[in-house]
Amino acid sequence: MNLAKPNYSEHKKFHVALDCIIFGFDNGELKLLIHKRKFEPFLGYWSLFGGFLKSGESLDDGARRILSELTGLEDIYLEQLFAYGEPDRDPAQRVISVTYMALIPEHRYSQEYSRRYGAMWVPVKELPDLIMDHNDMVVKGLKRLRKIASTQPIGFELLPNEFTIPQLQSLYEAILGEQLDKRNFRKKLLSMDLLVKLDEKDKSGSRKGAFLYKFDQKKYNKLVNNGFNFTI
Amino acid sequence: MNLAKPNYSEHKKFHVALDCIIFGFDNGELKLLIHKRKFEPFLGYWSLFGGFLKSGESLDDGARRILSELTGLEDIYLEQLFAYGEPDRDPAQRVISVTYMALIPEHRYSQEYSRRYGAMWVPVKELPDLIMDHNDMVVKGLKRLRKIASTQPIGFELLPNEFTIPQLQSLYEAILGEQLDKRNFRKKLLSMDLLVKLDEKDKSGSRKGAFLYKFDQKKYNKLVNNGFNFTI
DNA sequence: TCAAAAGTGTTGTTGATACACCCATGA
DNA sequence: TCATGGGTGTATCAACAACACTTTTGA
Numbered sequence: 001m002n003l004a005k006p007n008y009s010e011h012k013k014f015h016v017a018l019d020c021i022i023f024g025f026d027n028g029e030l031k032l033l034i035h036k037r038k039f040e041p042f043l044g045y046w047s048l049f050g051g052f053l054k055s056g057e058s059l060d061d062g063a064r065r066i067l068s069e070l071t072g073l074e075d076i077y078l079e080q081l082f083a084y085g086e087p088d089r090d091p092a093q094r095v096i097s098v099t100y101m102a103l104i105p106e107h108r109y110s111q112e113y114s115r116r117y118g119a120m121w122v123p124v125k126e127l128p129d130l131i132m133d134h135n136d137m138v139v140k141g142l143k144r145l146r147k148i149a150s151t152q153p154i155g156f157e158l159l160p161n162e163f164t165i166p167q168l169q170s171l172y173e174a175i176l177g178e179q180l181d182k183r184n185f186r187k188k189l190l191s192m193d194l195l196v197k198l199d200e201k202d203k204s205g206s207r208k209g210a211f212l213y214k215f216d217q218k219k220y221n222k223l224v225n226n227g228f229n230f231t232i
Numbered sequence: 233m234n235l236a237k238p239n240y241s242e243h244k245k246f247h248v249a250l251d252c253i254i255f256g257f258d259n260g261e262l263k264l265l266i267h268k269r270k271f272e273p274f275l276g277y278w279s280l281f282g283g284f285l286k287s288g289e290s291l292d293d294g295a296r297r298i299l300s301e302l303t304g305l306e307d308i309y310l311e312q313l314f315a316y317g318e319p320d321r322d323p324a325q326r327v328i329s330v331t332y333m334a335l336i337p338e339h340r341y342s343q344e345y346s347r348r349y350g351a352m353w354v355p356v357k358e359l360p361d362l363i364m365d366h367n368d369m370v371v372k373g374l375k376r377l378r379k380i381a382s383t384q385p386i387g388f389e390l391l392p393n394e395f396t397i398p399q400l401q402s403l404y405e406a407i408l409g410e411q412l413d414k415r416n417f418r419k420k421l422l423s424m425d426l427l428v429k430l431d432e433k434d435k436s437g438s439r440k441g442a443f444l445y446k447f448d449q450k451k452y453n454k455l456v457n458n459g460f461n462f463t464i
Numbered sequence: 465t466c467a468a469a470a471g472t473g474t475t476g477t478t479g480a481t482a483c484a485c486c487c488a489t490g491a
Numbered sequence: 492t493c494a495t496g497g498g499t500g501t502a503t504c505a506a507c508a509a510c511a512c513t514t515t516t517g518a
Contacts, residue, residue, distance in 0.1 A: 011284040013245035052243040059317035085291035206469040207516040438496040439489035
C-alpha cells in the first residue's frame with residue numbers, strides 16, 4: 001500500500017442517520033415525542049424521529065430538516081448530543097446515528113402532524129420500549145437535558161412565550177426530577193433579572209391567578225458578555 | 233416510493249473518520265499531540281491523529297485502535313466528544329468525523345513512536361494551524377476538558393501514578409487557565425479524602441521536596457455510589 | 465366561607481475566597 | 492546563609508437551604 005497517497009475509496013462507507021430526542025412539557029410532566037416507525041425493520045414499532053443524512057447537507061441541517069418535515073416547525077432549539085456506532089445496532093444494515101436534542105413547546109405541535117405521522121407525546125417516566133438503542137439515547141439525552149437546563153436558560157424553550165413562575169418551577173421540577181422550594185426558586189430566578197413581569201395574570205392554574213413573565217433574551221446576551229453564568 | 237419498505241440502499245453512504253484530541257501535561261504546560269499527515273490531501277501538514285472507521289468496529293473501538301496504533305498505548309482515557317459533518321469540511325471527499333478526547337501521561341509516550349509518526353507535543357497555547365476544521369475541534373475539546381476536569385477526577389490521567397500536590401495544582405492551573413491559591417487547593421483536595429499520602433518525597437521540584445500521593449480509585453468509586461460529587 | 469394556589473422574608477449553615485508566615489534543604 | 496519551593500490556619504463573605512403564614516378569588 002502506498003501510504004503517501006491512498007485513495008479514500010479503499011475505506012468503507014456507512015449510512016449516517018440522525019435521531020431526534022424531542023422533549024416537550026405539559027401538565028406538569030416532561031414528555032417525549034415518539035412515533036410508529038414507517039419502514040422495515042421494526043415497521044410499526046415506537047421509535048424516535050429519525051432519518052438519513054443526505055449528500056449536500058451538514059449534520060445540523062439534516063436534523064433540522066427531519067424535524068421540520070415531521071413537525072412542520074422551524075426555529076426550534078436543537079443541539080447535537082452523541083454519535084452511536086455499535087456495528088450491530090441496526091440489524092438490517094450498519095448505520096451510524098447522531099442524536100440531537102430538540103425542545104418543543106407542546107402547544108406548537110399540531111394534531112394534524114401527530115395524526116399524519118402516528119406521533120405521540122409520552123411522559124418520560126412512562127417511556128415504552130423503543131427500537132434498537134433508542135432507549136439508551138433517551139437516557140443519555142435526559143442526562144444532558146438536566147445538565148444543560150441547570151446551566152443555561154433553555155427551559156424557556158419548552159414554555160409559551162409568556163409563562164408564570166409556578167409554571168416555570170414545575171417545569172424545572174420535571175426536568176430535574178426533584179421538588180424545589182418555591183420561595184427560593186422565585187428569589188433566585190428574579191434575582192438574575194432575566195424575566196420581565198407583565199401586567200396580565202394567567203388564571204388557568206388557580207383562582208387567584210399568577211402573573212405572566214417573559215424571558216428577556218437581549219438582557220441575557222448582555223449579561224453573558226459580562227461573564228454572567230445562569231444557574232438553577 | 234413505497235414508504236412501507238424502503239431499502240436503505242436508496243440512501244447515501246459516507247466515509248466516517250475518527251479524530252483524537254490528545255492532551256498531555258508536562259513542564260507546567262497543557263499540550264496536544266499532533267503529527268504531520270501521511271496522505272493527501274494536506275500531506276505533511278499538522279493534523280490531529282485520525283483514521284477511518286472500519287466495518288466491524290464500533291466508534292469507540294475505532295478510536296481506541298487508532299490511538300493504540302499511533303502511540304502504542306492501551307488503557308488510556310478516551311471519551312467521545314462531537315461529530316463534525318459540514319459537507320465541504322474535507323475538500324477531497326465527504327467525510328463525517330467523530331472526535332475523541334484522550335488523556336496521556338506524557339512520559340508514557342515514547343520517542344520511538346514520535347519519530348515513527350512525525351508526532352510532536354505542542355503547548356495548546358501555541359497551537360499551529362491544523363488542517364481542515366481540526367483547530368475548531370481542539371477549541372471545543374479544550375472547553376470540554378475544562379468542564380470535565382472540574383467535575384470528575386480525570387486530572388490524574390495526565391500525571392504519573394504518584395504525584396505531588398504542587399504538580400496536581402499546576403496541572404489544574406494549566407487546564408483551567410487560571411492561578412489557584414495553594415492553601416485552598418490543598419485543603420479542598422485533601423478534604424475529599426481521595427488521595428493516599430506516601431512516605432516518599434519527590435525532590436525534583438524543590439530542595440525541600442514534596443510528598444507523593446496516589447489517587448484512590450476504589451475509594452472514589454465508593455463515594456460516587458453514595459452520591460459524592462467531585463469538584464475542583 | 466372555604467379550598468386552592470400565589471405570593472412573600474428571615475435565619476442558620478456551609479462552602480468559597482482571601483491572605484502571610486515558617487520550614488526544609490542543597491548549593 | 493540564603494534562595495527556592497513546600498507546607499500550614501483563620502476570618503470574612505456569599506450562596507444555599509430550611510421554614511410558615513397571608514392574600515386572592517371563584518365556586
